[in-house]
Amino acid sequence: MFAYYGRLALRSLASTPGLTALMVLAIGLGIGVCVTILTVYHGVSSNPLWWKSDRVYAVTMDAWNPAEPAYPERPHLAPPQLTYIDATYLAASDVPLRKVITYPVNAVVSGGVNAGRAFKTRTRITTGDFFGMFDVPFQYGGGWTAAADAGPQNVIVLSRALNAKLFGGASGVGQTIRWNDREFQVIGVLNDWQPLPRFYDMNTGPFDDPEDAYIPWGWGRVLAQITSGTLRCWNTAEPVDTYEQVAASSCAWIQMWVELPDASARERMQTVLDAYWSEQRSALRFQRPRNNRLTNVAQWLRDQEIVQDDNRMLVRLAFAFLVVCLINTAGLLLAKFLNSAPASGIRRALGASRLHIFMQHIVEAGILAAGGCIVGLLLSAAGLWGLRVLYANSTETGSGYAGFSYVDSATLVWALVLTVVTTLLAGSYPAWRIGRVPPTVYLKSQ
Amino acid sequence: MLKMTHVSKVYRTDVIETHALRDFSIAVSDGEFVAVTGPSGSGKTTFLNVAGLLEPFESGVYELANADVSRLSDNARSRLRNEKLGFIFQSFNLIPTLNIYDNVDVPLRYRRMSSAERHKRVSGALDLVGLSARMKHLPSQLSGGQQQRAAIARAIVGEPVLLLADEPTGNLDSLMARQIMDLLAEINRSGTTIVLVTHDAELARRSHRNVHIVDGQLADPGASPPQTAQPPSPSAAA
Numbered sequence: 001m002f003a004y005y006g007r008l009a010l011r012s013l014a015s016t017p018g019l020t021a022l023m024v025l026a027i028g029l030g031i032g033v034c035v036t037i038l039t040v041y042h043g044v045s046s047n048p049l050w051w052k053s054d055r056v057y058a059v060t061m062d063a064w065n066p067a068e069p070a071y072p073e074r075p076h077l078a079p080p081q082l083t084y085i086d087a088t089y090l091a092a093s094d095v096p097l098r099k100v101i102t103y104p105v106n107a108v109v110s111g112g113v114n115a116g117r118a119f120k121t122r123t124r125i126t127t128g129d130f131f132g133m134f135d136v137p138f139q140y141g142g143g144w145t146a147a148a149d150a151g152p153q154n155v156i157v158l159s160r161a162l163n164a165k166l167f168g169g170a171s172g173v174g175q176t177i178r179w180n181d182r183e184f185q186v187i188g189v190l191n192d193w194q195p196l197p198r199f200y201d202m203n204t205g206p207f208d209d210p211e212d213a214y215i216p217w218g219w220g221r222v223l224a225q226i227t228s229g230t231l232r233c234w235n236t237a238e239p240v241d242t243y244e245q246v247a248a249s250s251c252a253w254i255q256m257w258v259e260l261p262d263a264s265a266r267e268r269m270q271t272v273l274d275a276y277w278s279e280q281r282s283a284l285r286f287q288r289p290r291n292n293r294l295t296n297v298a299q300w301l302r303d304q305e306i307v308q309d310d311n312r313m314l315v316r317l318a319f320a321f322l323v324v325c326l327i328n329t330a331g332l333l334l335a336k337f338l339n340s341a342p343a344s345g346i347r348r349a350l351g352a353s354r355l356h357i358f359m360q361h362i363v364e365a366g367i368l369a370a371g372g373c374i375v376g377l378l379l380s381a382a383g384l385w386g387l388r389v390l391y392a393n394s395t396e397t398g399s400g401y402a403g404f405s406y407v408d409s410a411t412l413v414w415a416l417v418l419t420v421v422t423t424l425l426a427g428s429y430p431a432w433r434i435g436r437v438p439p440t441v442y443l444k445s446q
Numbered sequence: 447m448l449k450m451t452h453v454s455k456v457y458r459t460d461v462i463e464t465h466a467l468r469d470f471s472i473a474v475s476d477g478e479f480v481a482v483t484g485p486s487g488s489g490k491t492t493f494l495n496v497a498g499l500l501e502p503f504e505s506g507v508y509e510l511a512n513a514d515v516s517r518l519s520d521n522a523r524s525r526l527r528n529e530k531l532g533f534i535f536q537s538f539n540l541i542p543t544l545n546i547y548d549n550v551d552v553p554l555r556y557r558r559m560s561s562a563e564r565h566k567r568v569s570g571a572l573d574l575v576g577l578s579a580r581m582k583h584l585p586s587q588l589s590g591g592q593q594q595r596a597a598i599a600r601a602i603v604g605e606p607v608l609l610l611a612d613e614p615t616g617n618l619d620s621l622m623a624r625q626i627m628d629l630l631a632e633i634n635r636s637g638t639t640i641v642l643v644t645h646d647a648e649l650a651r652r653s654h655r656n657v658h659i660v661d662g663q664l665a666d667p668g669a670s671p672p673q674t675a676q677p678p679s680p681s682a683a684a
Contacts, residue, residue, distance in 0.1 A: 004555055011543055343541045349500060350553040350600070351528020353521050440500050443539055 002363060009364035016336060020368070023332050027372025027426065030325030031418050032379025037318035038414050039384060041311050047298045048195035049134060052259070055097075056133060057266070057294040059256040061086055061277060065234035066287035070252075077303055078291045079232065080203065080255070084247040087254040089276065091127065095269045096258035098133040102126035103220070103227040103254050104201065104211055111177030112166030121162060122228070123179070124211040125220045131157070131188075133259045134200065139163070141173040141188035144216055152218025156184035162212040163189040180223070184215065197306050199297050201255050203230035206306055227253045250285075258294070270294060322418070326426045333368070334430040337361055344434050345442030354435040361434055365427020373419040380415075447608055447639045448474040448497060453506030455492055455662075466492035467503065468662040474641060476607075479634040481653035482643045489662040490643045491612055497641060498531055498610045499523040511607055528556050532601030532638075536613035538593040540585040546596045547572070547581035553604045571599035575629060591622035598629055602638070609633065611642045615649060627652055 013020040049056055062078035063086060064070040070079040082090070087101045105125055110118035130136070131143035140163075144155050156179060163172045163186075172186040197206035219225065224243035233240060233251035240246045246253070260266045273292035280286045295303060337344075344357050352360075455467040466489045474480050484490050495501040496508065499515060508516045511530060518526070533539075540549045550571055554564045572578045575595040585593050594614060601609055611630065615623035627649055634640050642653060650656045658665035 001555075015543060342539075343543070346539050346541055347552060348524070349498070349527065349533050349539075351524055351556045351604075353524040353556075355521075356524075356556060438501070440495050443500075443535055 001359075005360045005363035006367065008360060009367045012336075012340065012364055013367065019332060019336060020371075023329050023368050024371040024375055026325045026329045026332070027369055027422055028375025028379055030322035031372055031376025031415060031422065032383060034318045034322045034418060035376060035380035035415050036383035036387075037314050039380065040387070041315050042414075046196065047301060048197070048199055049297045052135070053296050053298050055261060056257060056259050057269075057296055058300045059090060059258055059273070060291075060293045060295065061273065061286070062288045062291035063250060063252070063280070063286050064288055069288070070232070070234075074303075074305075076291075078293055079252045080304065081230065081232065081252040082254050082256050083250055083252055084254060086276075086280075087256050090256060090272070093269070093272050095260070095265060095272055097261050097265070098129035098259035100127050100130045100133055100200075100257040101217060101254050102130060102200070102256075104204065104229045105220075105225045106228045107180050107213070109162075109166075109177055109179050109213065112172060112175060113168050118178070121213050122211045123213040123215060125215055125217060125225060127217045129259070130200075130214065133257060134195070136193055137191040139189045139191040140171040141186070143188055143214075149217040152216040152222060154182065154184045155187045155216065157188040157190065157214040158186055159190050159210065159212040160192055179213065179215065182223075197301065199300060200257060201229065202304050202306070203255075206304070221247070229253070260294070266294060326422060329368075329372075329422075329426040330429060333365060333426060334433065337430045337434045341434055341437050342442035345437065345439040348439035349443060357435040358431045361431035362423070362427050365431060366423045369419050369423040369426065372422060373415055376418075377412075377415055447476045447478070447511060448472070448641070449507075449509040450497070451507045451509075453496065453503050453508060455489075455496055455501070455503040466662050467496065470506070470663060472657065472664060474608075474639060477634070477637055477639055478655065479631070479640045479653045480642065481650035481656045482641060482659060483645065483647070483650050483656060484659035484665070488659045490659050492662070493659065494610050494612050494641070494643050497608075498533060499527050524556075528553055528604065530607050532604065532606035532609040534594070534597055534601050534609065534611040534614045536616040538585070538590075538597045538617075540593055540596060540600075542585055545582050545584055546577060546588070546599075549585065549596060550581075550600045550603050553600065557604070567603050567605075568599075571603040572596075574602070575599045589622075590618050591625060594618060594622070594626055595629065598626070598633070602633060607639060609638050609640045611640065613644055614642065615644070615646065623649070 047053060058080070059082065060078040060080060061082065062070070063083055064079055069075040069077075071077060082101075091099050091101045093099070102124055105123050107121055107123045108118045109121045110116070124130070127149050128144040128146060131138070136143075139160055141157075143157060144153065147153070148155055156177065158166070158172060166172055166177060167175065172189055175186050176183050177186060178184075193210060195210070198208060198210060199206075221243065226243055226246050231240070231246070231251055231253045233249060235250050238245070238249045238251070240249050240251060258269060260269055270292070273294070274290070277286055277290055277292050281290075344352075344360075347357060347360075348354075449472070451471050453467055453470045454465070455470075457464040457466055470489070470493065472493075482490050482493065492501070496503050499510075499518070503516075506516070507514060510526065515523070515526060540546075541552065544552070547568060550568045551564055554567060568581075569578065572581055575598055577592060577595055577599060580588060580592065580596075585596065588596065594617075598614075601611075609630075614630070615626050618626060623646070630640060630642070631652065640653075642649070644650055
């Protein structure tokens with residue numbers, strides 16, 4: 001029966017091409033705007049490591065200026081980064097299952113099929129637990145051990161994109177490339193991985209892509225590489241010209257994360273933090289009130305105010321726009337269905353029940369909504385592309401939407417949900433109305 | 447086949463009540479061909495709509511094929527319309543966007559019937575009315591007489607026990623009207639009961655029995671009992 005309804009619907013829609021196009025466009029526009037805004041909102045508000053929300057924590061301590069908080073507008077929060085001294089001390093603790101201390105640097109790499117050409121690459125210096133703690137997927141090979149951090153060993157992990165650039169799509173594992181003036185052996189290639197927001201380091205654009213190369217923590221000191229990200233210092237009397245000076249300073253520039261498998265481990269880690277704080281307080285390094293925090297990813301995103309009120313307002317406006325589009329579509333559908341009411345009267349006289357008539361028209365509305373969904377997805381893809389183009393050259397912190405480079409699965413689910421709701425909202429009332437019309441009204445007037 | 451007893455039907459608006467049928471009683475036997483005549487506004491079409499389960503009525507009892515159908519749900523009435531009744535209208539009431547084959551197929555679509563069975567029945571009905579060659583035509587591509595024959599094919603394709611015809615020749619010239627009446631007579635001879643509403647006295651004379659409605663009531667109630675108007679045998683009618 002549904003195939004019959006489908007054929008009737010297609011015939012009916014084809015008989016009024018202008019009106020059909022108008023309705024598909026109205027639904028598509030509403031869905032397109034909504035999905036675009038929802039994609040952005042989903043990106044900025046979602047927890048990209050939700051399955052580990054009760055295991056992975058950011059570590060922060062307030063070693064900032066005793067005269068004022070690091071962020072006067074958010075005085076209750078400690079700075080989001082640690083000093084080198086604090087980070088390396090805490091990373092030595094054996095309480096966490098995994099621990100990551102990390103920061104970004106810039107480098108020049110060459111090798112592979114592009115051996116003759118060097119190019120700038122964003123690199124992350126990190127402890128090897130980075131990959132396991134954040135469940136980073138590998139296409140080839142894997143990460144490194146703590147021994148490689150301590151060595152440090154000449155090993156490097158590449159992103160899928162950099163591996164493709166260097167080795168033309170073949171696995172680069174086992175190959176050697178040049179990273180600045182040193183040779184590193186590729187031991188792993190990441191699969192596609194784009195946490196949105198890039199929660200582990202939101203200091204330089206929470207929606208930027210992850211780095212293209214990863215090398216062991218020990219290389220930072222050996223190569224005297226300080227961060228290319230955010231280096232925040234409050235004590236202007238301290239010299240910060242060399243790596244050693246920065247490492248010994250009160251400047252905050254290192255992100256630290258720990259994986260604590262249960263509440264007991266969390267409690268013990270908090271004790272470690274508090275004991276260290278007391279010790280440093282006695283040594284007059286920490287002069288601000290105690291504010292030692294272990295923050296899970298969800299709370300971390302809230303603390304960093306990634307989801308702004310503007311975004312929420314935009315989502316409300318997008319839904320309001322969708323409602324306006326649906327009301328218009330419902331009006332057009334009602335007019336179209338009433339125009340074909342005589343045929344429905346004949347069908348009723350010949351034995352169609354109200355449900356038959358309702359289903360026939362709801363299938364027509366469903367086909368319209370499916371068309372609107374396709375148009376809406378195309379429009380949302382265009383909208384996201386527009387955002388990427390608009391923000392392609394933006395480097396300001398928190399300004400970029402460059403990470404929204406695709407319509408993801410969540411967006412597709414939203415589009416499907418919206419389609420179902422659209423069908424029900426826009427089609428139900430006209431379909432119900434037409435089923436209630438007494439058949440005799442139209443039988444004489446044919 | 448059809449028996450109405452003391453049926454009343456009232457149309458109401460905010461300011462006026464119209465009694466279309468008043469204490470209306472009639473009986474039609476199996477296989478009968480009854481013509482219903484009467485002046486405009488007398489209640490002929492209302493009677494046909496009530497008989498066709500297209501409209502509910504206020505009071506009285508209506509029995510169709512020996513079953514009380516007075517207070518059925520909308521779904522049950524739809525099912526009965528589909529399985530037991532056939533309709534022929536003055537203005538044909540073919541669906542303009544469907545070709546003749548698909549128009550005739552419409553009633554069968556609301557039964558759980560295989561595609562092969564539907565095809566057999568539709569082809570048979572179109573053969574009977576002489577429109578097999580026009581099955582792919584749209585209604586607008588046919589003459590009035592052909593359209594009415596298509597409507598008759600649609601009415602009989604479901605093999606109804608009762609055919610209700612409302613002025614089926616009203617929009618046709620006399621030659622076409624005669625052909626349609628011949629067709630209806632042939633259908634009646636095959637055993638289908640027919641109730642025909644008409645203004646045309648000549649057409650009414652071709653029926654087995656003529657009942658006259660005035661002001662929502664039978665003008666001659668004595669003519670209505672079925673035992674006084676038994677249909678002739680098929681051989682006598684032929």
